[in-house]
Amino acid sequence: MKSKILLNLSLFALLISSLGTSLHAQTYGKNGMVVSDHHLSSEVGVSILKKGGNAIDAAVATALSLAVTHPEAGNIGGGGFIVFMKADGDVTTFDFREKAPLAASPTMFLDENGEIRDNSNHKGLLSVGVPGTVAGLYQAHQKYGKLPWGELVQPAIDQAKNGFPMSFGLYRAALQVSKRDSSYDILQNFFRGPDGEVVAPGELWKQPALAQTLEAIRDQGRDGFYKGAVAEEIERYMKANGGIITQEDLAKYEAVERKPVKTTFKDFEIFSMPPPSSGGVALIEIMNLMEEADISKIEFNSTAYVHLVAEAMRRAFADRAEFLGDPDFNPEMPIDHLISKDFAKSRFENLDLTQASKSDSSKFGQLYGGDHTTHFSVIDKDGNAISLTYTLENSYGAGMGSDKLGFIFNNEMGDFNPVPGITTSTGQIGSDPNLVAPEKRMLSSMTPTIVAKDHKPYLVIGSPGGRTIINTVFQTVLNVLAYDMRIDRAIEAMKIHHQWLPDRILYERNLLSPDTRDALEAMGHTLIPTTNIGVLMGITYDARLRAYVGAADSASEDGAAKGY
Template structure:
C-alpha cells in the first residue's frame, strides 16, 4: 500500500477489502472494536492501524507508528531523540521502557560554561554540544524484541515508503521551512534535507521526499538497533560530530542501551495509575497530585470552577516543588525519596496545607531550586490499543521543535538538543530560570530529567484509558486534567481532551490559562484568591483512548490542538 495516497478529513469513513476504518479529530470520539491508534499525524495513525489490522499487537503498531512519525512529523517524531514506553496487557502484565537520551562520555558538569562561569552562546540549547546520545531506535528495538509479534523488517517498510515516495507537506511545517531557507548557509545539511534542491520551501500539498532518511531507515530495518548504533549510520554521526565540534563518538553509540524498567504505580478513586518512573518526573508528580486531590470532592466543586481550579493549582504547586528538589536519573541518584513522594500519607500532609479560598505563596527563599529551566513543548505522543485490549502509551521527543535543527550529513535525520534539560551551572540558581541542584547535573552517560508522562489508567487489572501529551513542563498537568475530566467529571475522552486547561509549576508563581473556555467570572474569582494569571494560546496536544468496560468498544480522540492529529481505529 502506498500511504502517500491516503487523504483524510476531520471525520472519515473508509472501506477496505476486509475491515472498516474510522478516523476522528475534535469533540466526537472515534469508535472501534478491534484496534485504535492515536497520533499527531494522520499518516502515522494509518500506518499503526494497518499493522493492527494485519494481526500485529500493540507493540508492533507502536514501532511502525513511531518510525512513520520520524518521517511525517519531523518536529518531534524522531530517530535522533528519545523517550519512554508504558505497556500493559489486558491480563494485567505491565512494564516500561526507558530510552531517554544520554550525555556523551566526554560530557561534564561545566561543559556549557565560559571562563566567567556563564553559559556560553546558549550552547546547552543550540549547536552540537546540546545533542544527547539518541535512544529511540534502541528503545523501539528492545520493546519489539521483548513483546513484538510481527517481523521487525515489515514494521519499518511503511516509514521507508513514506520517506522514498514522499507525502504532502503540510501547513504545520511551513514556518520551519522558512526558517531553514533563511539559515541555509549555517544549516547546510538541514537545507539539503528539507528544501527543494536545498534552496526553496515545499508549499503545503507539495510532495516532500527524504531519500537519505529512507536509506538510514533501511539500515535499521536490515540490522535492527545495530543498523543505527553501528556501521554506516554510526560512522556518519561520528564524522559529522568531529567535523563540527560535537562530542558523540561511535563508542558513545555502541555503549547506548535502552532499559526495561518497572512502571511507577498508584491509585486514584477505584482506578490504578501506571506511568513512567525517573528519569521521567511525570509519573511521580502525577501520582503525587492525584493523591492530594483524592481527598477533595472535585465533582461537587464543578468542572473548571474557580474553587476547582484553585485546588488543582495548589496540588500542582506542591508536586512541582518536589520535582525540582528530588528527581533525576536513578542510575546516578540512589536516594530519591520516591516511595515517600507517591505515598498517601505524604499527600495527606500536603492536602492539609492547602487553604480553601486563598493561594499559597511559592517562596524561592525557602528552596534552592527557585525556578525551572524552559522545556520545549515540541514532543509527540502515541496511544495504541490492540484487538486483545493490550495498551501502549509512548511519548518521545527531540526536545525543541525540530530539536537542534541539525541534520546529520548523509543520514537525513534531525538530532535532538536534549542536553538543555540538564541543570547547566552547578550550584547556581536564580529567579530568571536557572537551577543548579545536583540531581540533574550533567555527567557522562547520565540521562537528563524529563516531564514526559505516558500513562495508562486501569480498573480491575485491565486498561481503560491510554493518555499522554507533548508540552514540556505542562505535560504532567495536561495528563492530570484529562484523567480528572474522565474519572471525576465523567466526560468522554474527546471532550476530556478538548476542555480548556491550566498549568502551574511552583515557580514562576503564576498560572497559565488557555485563552478560550474560561468564564470571566471564574477568572475574577480565581484571581481574588490571590493567584496570578498569564494567558496562553494552547497547552499540549493530548492523544487518548478510552476502553468502555461494558461493551468492549474503543473510543479514541486526537487533540484538535494538533494540526494533523487523528485517532484511527477499525
C-alpha cells in the same frame, strides 16, 4: 498530460482527506486503535494491527513513521518512554531517554564567569544527547513484539522514499524553519524539492537520505543505528561541527526496562513512567492530592477548582526539582514516599483553600523543557496497550544533522540543570540530582500514562508540551476519572499550568472566564494567558459498546485517531 492531471487530482484528494474536523472527531474501533500526531502514521499502526501485530508492533511502526511525517518531534535522533500494559494486566515501561556523552561534565556549558555560554545548553551540538529512540523501540520489540522487525520499519521507509503529500500545517512550519540562520544546517534544505523550493501543499515530499538510514535500521536492527556506517557518519559530523558524541557513546547506549510508578484513584489504577521521567511521580502526587481534597465535590472550571489544581501542581513541581533525576545516578530518591497517600495527606495540610501559596526561589523550582514532543496511544484486539511519548526537545531539536543521514538531532542536554547550585525565580534550577554527568539521563517531563479498571486498560493518554506535559496529562486523567468526561471533551477542556517557578498560572486564552480570573488574582495568583496547552492523544474503553474510543487533540492539524 492526462496522466499528470489525474496524478494532481489524486494528490489533491489525499490532501483534502487530511483536512477538516473529521480527523479530530471521536473515533470507534472494535479491534484496536492508534491515535497519533499524523493520520498517515496512525494508518500505518492500524495496518500492522490488521496484519496480526500486537500493540508493541504497531507502536514501533507508528513511531518510525512519525519520524518521517512529523519531523518536528517524531524522531530517530531523540528519545522517550513507553508504558506498556499487557493483556493480563501486568505493566512495564521502557526508558529510552537520551544520555549525556562520555565527554560531558557539570560545567560544560559555562564560561569563565560561571555563566551559560551562548545558550550552548540549548543550541549547537553540545546540546545533543546520545539518541535513544531506535534502541528503545528495538528492545521493546525484541522482548514483546510478534511480527518481524523489518516488516515494522518498511512502512516508514516507503513513506520517506516515495514521499507523502505535504499538508498545510507542515508547509507552514517548513516555510518558517527553512528561513532559520545557517547554524541550523540541515533545516536549510530539509523541506526543499529538486527545484530548490519548499515542497508545496499537495505535492509529494520525499526524504531519500532518511530512507537510506531507515533501511540500515531495518536490515541490522539496533546496530544499524548505533554501529556501522550510520554511527561513523554521526561521529564524523559531530567532530566537524563542534559536537562531542562518538561511536563509543553510541555503541554503549542501552535502553532500560523499568517498573512503573502507580497509585489508585476511586476504583481505578494509574500507571505511569518512573524517573528519569518526573512525569509519573508528579502526576501521582497531584492525583493523590485531588483524592485528599475530594475533587468530585468541586465544580469543574470554578475558582475553587483552578486554585486547588494550581496549588497541587505547585507542590509537585517543587518536590520534582528537589528530589528527582536519573535513578542510576540517584539511588536514594524517595519515590515511594513522594507517591504515597500519607505524603499527600501531609502535603494537603499546608494547602490553603482560600489563598495562593508563594514559591520560594531560594529553594526549588521548575526545570527547563522544550514544548515540541509528540505522543501516541495504541491498543490491540487482545487489550495490550501502549502509551508512548518521545521527543527532540525543542521543535526540530537542535536543527542540525548530517544531510547524508536525513534526520535531526535532539537538544535534550538543555533538560539538565546547567549551573550547579544556582536556583532562580525565573526558573533556572541547580539542585544536584539533575546535574550533567557522563552517561547520565536528563530529567524529563514526559508522562505516558495508562489507567486500568478491573486490570484492563481504561484510558491510554499522553501529550507533548515540555514542562506542561505533566499538568496536561493530569488534568485529562482527572477529567475522565473524576468528572466523567468522554475522551474528546476531556482532551479539549480548559487546561492550566503551574510549575512552582516562575510563580504564575498559565491558562488557555478564552477558556477561563474573566470573573474567575479576577477571583484568582484576589487570592494572590498571577495569571498569564497562552494560546494552547498540550496536544493530547487518547483512547478509552466503552464497556457498554465493547469498543475502544479514540480522539486526537484539535491542536494537532494532521493528527487522527484510527480504529478498526
